[in-house]
Amino acid sequence: MTFAPVIISLPIADRPTSHRFYRDGLGLDTVGELADDGIPEPLQFVVNDGLRLMLIPTGGFGWVIGRHEVAARGQSECVLSLSVASPADADAIVERARAAGAEVVSEPVSQPWGYTGVFADPDGHLWMVSADSES
Known part of the structure; x- marks a missing residue:
């Protein structure tokens, strides 16, 4: 069984800051329709044909993961x-x-x-x- 694309989701504090970082810092392209702030919603970047990176504001990320807590800055799980x-x-x-x-x-x-x-x-x-x- 294969899955494509695989999407890795990460919590973020600020959409514009993260958008600029991944676009300018890593040169990744976004996908999706632009929201009112001029940034795609959801904020997804194409890493390669089989992998996307989705960046979710921390409050929304907490909603997605339910009872689990978002790790504090400086604590890395991966x-x-x-x-x-x-x-x-x-x-x-x-x-x-x-x-x-x-x-x-x-x-x-x-x-x-x-x-x-x-x-x-x-x-x-x-x-x-x-x-x-x-x-």
């Missing part, structure tokens, strides 16, 4: 990973994210498992950018 072709690509994405307001948690460096860097988006969600090896 790391979202982006695989890229080369260390130079990893460096470029981390720098682009930094310029768009990301907090770089771990500068890109060579690790035993590959070349990786980690940044937090404006809501503290962690993203790891990795390449297989230095070239």
Whole structure:
């Protein structure tokens, strides 16, 4: 059985801030009809053909998940990973994210498992950018 697209939903504090970050910082394209604020509702980005990222304001996210609480900023339950072709690509994405307001948690460096860097988006969600090896 396959599912396409898979949608990852994340809670956010501010739609315009998150929209700018994912559009400008990661270069992702939005899908959907524009709401009154000029931002698609729901706010979804295409990561690739099989994956979308949906950003939901924290209050709405709490409604969706029911009895569960949204994790406080600084408490991460997952790391979202982006695989890229080369260390130079990893460096470029981390720098682009930094310029768009990301907090770089771990500068890109060579690790035993590959070349990786980690940044937090404006809501503290962690993203790891990795390449297989230095070239």
